[in-house]
Amino acid sequence: MSANLDLTSLWGSLTAVTTLTFTAQSFGSGSGWNGTGVGTVEVESIDDQTLLFHEAGNWSPPEGKSLRFTNVYRWRAYSEQKQLRLEHLRFGNANPVYLFDLQQTAGDRWDSIEPHVCSEDLYTATLRLENETLHLDWTVKGKTKNERISYVYEQ
Structure with a gap:
C-alpha cells in the first residue's frame, strides 16, 4: 500500500524502528559481500x-561462520530543504562519514x-x-564493485 511519505511521516517511521x-x-x-544480516x-x-x-x-555469508556486526548511523532531517541525510559514525560522532542526502x-x-563517491x-x-516497513536499498558501482544491499527496518 502506497502512502505519502513526507519528511514528518518518514521521521516518525524512523523513530519507531527496532x-x-x-x-x-x-x-x-x-x-x-554476499550474505544476510539480522539484528536490532x-x-x-x-x-x-x-x-x-x-x-x-x-x-551470515552463504558459507562459513556467522559474524557479529555493529554500526552507528546518524540520520538528520533538514526541514527547510525537505531532505534527509545519512552518515556512518564508524570513526565516532566528531568524524562522520557522509553517505548521502535523500529527497x-x-x-x-x-x-x-x-x-x-x-x-x-x-x-x-x-x-x-511498504506496509509500515522501511526499505533502504543501496547500490555500489565501480571498476571492481557491483553490489546491492537491501535493508529492511521494522517496528
Whole structure:
C-alpha cells in the first residue's frame, strides 16, 4: 500500500524502528559481500532533527561462520530543504562519514540526490515505505564493485 511519505511521516517511521534485516549481493565483482544480516536497532533521539541508529546483530555469508556486526548511523532531517541525510559514525560522532542526502521523488519514495563517491565507487540509495516497513536499498558501482544491499527496518 502506497502512502505519502513526507519528511514528518518518514521521521516518525524512523523513530519507531527496532529491528533490521539486510541482504548483500555481489554481482560478479568477487567482493564477497554476499550474505544476510539480522539484528536490532536502538534509536537514540539526539534532538528534533537528529537520530542515531545503534545497530547490532549477526551477518551470515552463504558459507562459513556467522559474524557479529555493529554500526552507528546518524540520520538528520533538514526541514527547510525537505531532505534527509545519512552518515556512518564508524570513526565516532566528531568524524562522520557522509553517505548521502535523500529527497522525496514519489509519494512513498526518497532517493539519493547525488551518488556518494568513495574512491572509484559510486553509492546510491532509495528509501521507501511498504506496509509500515522501511526499505533502504543501496547500490555500489565501480571498476571492481557491483553490489546491492537491501535493508529492511521494522517496528
